Amino acid sequence: MTPPGRDLRRRELGGPDPLDKRLGLPRPPSPLTWLLSLLRTRSALGFAPSLTPAVIFLPLGMLLGPHAIGVLSPRLLERLDSVVTVALAVLGVVVGAALAREVRAATRLFFAASAESLITTGVVAGATAYFVFATGLPVHAPLAAFSLALGLCASTSSATSADPDSEPAAAVATRVADFDDVVPILVGVLAFALLPSKVEGSAIGLAFAPILLGLTTGAIGWLLFERAESGPERVVFVLGTLALAGGSAAYLHVSPLGVGLVAGFTWTVAPGRADRIVADDLHRVQHPLVVLLLVTAGALAVPSIAAVWLLGPYLLCRVAGKVVGAWASARIVEVSPADLASYLMSPGVLGIAFALNFRQTLPEPAGEMLLATVAIGTAAFELFALAVVPNWRRGART
Amino acid sequence: MASNGLDEPSGRETRLLVLVVAVAFAVLLLLARFRFPGSDLSAVSSSAAPLSGLAARATFDDMAETLGNVLARVSPMVVVVQLEPATAGEPAARAARGRRAGGAGAVTPAGAGATPSSNAAMRLVPALRVRPNLALVYLPAGMRPVSVPGLDLPIELVAADAEHSMALIRTGGLPGADGMATPLRTFGGFAYVALIDATPTGPTAQPIFIGRADPVIERHWPQALTALGANSNIPAGSLLFSMAGRFIGMVTTSDLGNAIVPVPAIEALVTQMAGGARGAEQ
Numbered sequence: 300m301t302p303p304g305r306d307l308r309r310r311e312l313g314g315p316d317p318l319d320k321r322l323g324l325p326r327p328p329s330p331l332t333w334l335l336s337l338l339r340t341r342s343a344l345g346f347a348p349s350l351t352p353a354v355i356f357l358p359l360g361m362l363l364g365p366h367a368i369g370v371l372s373p374r375l376l377e378r379l380d381s382v383v384t385v386a387l388a389v390l391g392v393v394v395g396a397a398l399a400r401e402v403r404a405a406t407r408l409f410f411a412a413s414a415e416s417l418i419t420t421g422v423v424a425g426a427t428a429y430f431v432f433a434t435g436l437p438v439h440a441p442l443a444a445f446s447l448a449l450g451l452c453a454s455t456s457s458a459t460s461a462d463p464d465s466e467p468a469a470a471v472a473t474r475v476a477d478f479d480d481v482v483p484i485l486v487g488v489l490a491f492a493l494l495p496s497k498v499e500g501s502a503i504g505l506a507f508a509p510i511l512l513g514l515t516t517g518a519i520g521w522l523l524f525e526r527a528e529s530g531p532e533r534v535v536f537v538l539g540t541l542a543l544a545g546g547s548a549a550y551l552h553v554s555p556l557g558v559g560l561v562a563g564f565t566w567t568v569a570p571g572r573a574d575r576i577v578a579d580d581l582h583r584v585q586h587p588l589v590v591l592l593l594v595t596a597g598a599l600a601v602p603s604i605a606a607v608w609l610l611g612p613y614l615l616c617r618v619a620g621k622v623v624g625a626w627a628s629a630r631i632v633e634v635s636p637a638d639l640a641s642y643l644m645s646p647g648v649l650g651i652a653f654a655l656n657f658r659q660t661l662p663e664p665a666g667e668m669l670l671a672t673v674a675i676g677t678a679a680f681e682l683f684a685l686a687v688v689p690n691w692r693r694g695a696r697t
Numbered sequence: 698m699a700s701n702g703l704d705e706p707s708g709r710e711t712r713l714l715v716l717v718v719a720v721a722f723a724v725l726l727l728l729a730r731f732r733f734p735g736s737d738l739s740a741v742s743s744s745a746a747p748l749s750g751l752a753a754r755a756t757f758d759d760m761a762e763t764l765g766n767v768l769a770r771v772s773p774m775v776v777v778v779q780l781e782p783a784t785a786g787e788p789a790a791r792a793a794r795g796r797r798a799g800g801a802g803a804v805t806p807a808g809a810g811a812t813p814s815s816n817a818a819m820r821l822v823p824a825l826r827v828r829p830n831l832a833l834v835y836l837p838a839g840m841r842p843v844s845v846p847g848l849d850l851p852i853e854l855v856a857a858d859a860e861h862s863m864a865l866i867r868t869g870g871l872p873g874a875d876g877m878a879t880p881l882r883t884f885g886g887f888a889y890v891a892l893i894d895a896t897p898t899g900p901t902a903q904p905i906f907i908g909r910a911d912p913v914i915e916r917h918w919p920q921a922l923t924a925l926g927a928n929s930n931i932p933a934g935s936l937l938f939s940m941a942g943r944f945i946g947m948v949t950t951s952d953l954g955n956a957i958v959p960v961p962a963i964e965a966l967v968t969q970m971a972g973g974a975r976g977a978e979q
Binding site: 430618635 | 728
């Protein structure tokens with residue numbers, strides 16, 4: 300029986316059948332034909348046959364930003380900073396809720412995903428540190444902090460290219476991609492505590508602040524959500540609580556992703572329906588916030604020689620880190636390393652979220668360089684996942 | 698049964714891994730051979746800064762930061778005034794001979810008439826804003842306020858009280874905040890406070906610990922002062938603020954050594970002097 304939501308026709312679309320092989324492929328293909336053919340190929344291989352949001356909205360943001368046509372002015376982008384912080388907290392809530400919901404049943408997956416993300420972080424951070432040191436690239440920030448930040452941005456995966464129902468490897472990769480954001484967020488919390496802070500407080504206090512803020516926000520939401528007397532009142536409570544999570548994190552200059560993670564975890568493990576209420580209401584704002592993050596990141600990305608200089612090592616080492624990480628963790632979750640690596644190649648929105656988050660803390664030139672590198676790299680990886688990875692996986696099967 | 702892909706040969710996976718890592722490593726080494734245009738290795742910060750957060754912060758650092766905050770808060774409440782020895786016949790000198798002097802008039806800035814010996818005797822003291830355009834300054838006998846450093850404006854002496862060594866001066870159009878807006882009316886002692894003193898470029902702050910602070914009756918003052926002890930080295934004329942930036946009092950000399958003139962005594966004195974000045978004008 301076909302599971303609900305699974306479309307077997309997608310596996311039958313595209314790809315040359317015996318008649319096609321006899322007749323040969325049409326040539327030369329136009330760019331549109333190539334794109335349609337590419338999407339059909341992706342569909343046949345179990346990938347989502349659509350362009351990912353990053354491919355569309357990052358360039359759109361760059362186009363609308365102050366370095367192009369200027370619809371998004373620097374003043375507007377400055378004001379969007381607080382909205383971005385709330386959006387980061389929302390992403391943290393999504394990750395925290397997914398973690399709390401599935402970690403008990405999928406401990407092996409969690410360890411595999413954590414190992415994969417830590418390996419990728421280490422590879423990219425180490426390579427970045429070496430490259431910056433060797434070339435004298437001015438990063439205008441502590442080298443270790445900058446390298447770690449870039450490594451964390453590289454470690455995230457979305458597996459948006461995988462249809463979870465297409466095959467077991469895709470299902471595993473999707474869940475690994477869900478879990479592999481947790482450890483980078485926690486490492487990011489520690490990194491925020493170790494960075495020179497703009498607020499008073501010890502490193503230990505700043506490391507624990509997101510946990511306390513997340514627990515407090517979680518407790519407030521847990522007490523409020525189920526007591527709402529109407530739907531609109533409940534939405535106000537949910538959005539207000541999320542604004543509180545993001546605002547308190549911004550005030551203390553700690554990671555909003557960490558605050559959201561703890562709050563989302565709290566709502567899911569706490570008795571009651573708080574997690575379902577938040578999930579229902581977040582469903583309405585989640586996609587607009589993702590679009591906002593991507594467009595803002597694109598507009599804030601300042602193309603510079605330094606960012607382009609850093610892009611090569613970033614792309615190469617992220618591929619290497621993902622392959623090594625998948626090779627190490629594939630044994631734990633019993634899938635093919637090549638399949639896992641190919642599914643995890645797409646960085647998704649969390650990488651952009653990390654970059655925006657670190658941009659708020661690192662010195663301005665370093666933050667801009669980091670964001671530009673990650674934004675261009677994310678778009679490049681999405682295209683890479685779109686165009687190259689299907690062939691890679693197809694090659695693995697032949 | 699669904700395959701997870703493990704039935705595929707692992708040799709290809711390993712080759713792929715080695716190939717990708719080798720290519721990445723080789724290209725990284727190749728790229729690292731190029732120097733970034735205009736690079737300067739000294740501009741690259743060391744990795745010590747990220748770990749600085751782990752180091753325990755010294756109490757002195759906290760104290761310095763607190764005092765910096767206090768100074769930022771109280772600076773608008775304070776005006777630095779330059780004093781110089783008064784010669785016979787000048788307003789402050791006349792005031793020194795009597796108990797009070799009202800409407801003493803403008804005093805020309807120091808400069809043209811100042812001699813080297815008088816320069817040596819010049820002194821900077823902080824004055825506390827007590828009204829929108831009035832400031833209270835400690836004025837020892839034989840001295841007169843002449844100017845505000847940095848502003849070549851004549852100081853208008855509104856009133857002087859020689860018995861208490863205090864004077865009211867008009868601050869004119871200088872912007873600032875009222876120092877008596879949120880004062881600390883009772884000070885129990887045994888606390889670190891910020892001592893505000895004057896420098897040519899503005900007020901400065903330093904921490905000082907006040908131990909026992911008992912009220913003492915001094916014959917010249919209708920209200921009790923707070924004794925600082927006979928050996929206190931706090932200079933007369935200094936202003937004391939709490940670490941939260943609330944005014945505690947002004948240091949003056951007394952028969953029992955230096956003492957703090959608390960807020961109620963200052964309020965009464967200012968009211969009396971300002972009233973006297975208005976009466977003299979009428």
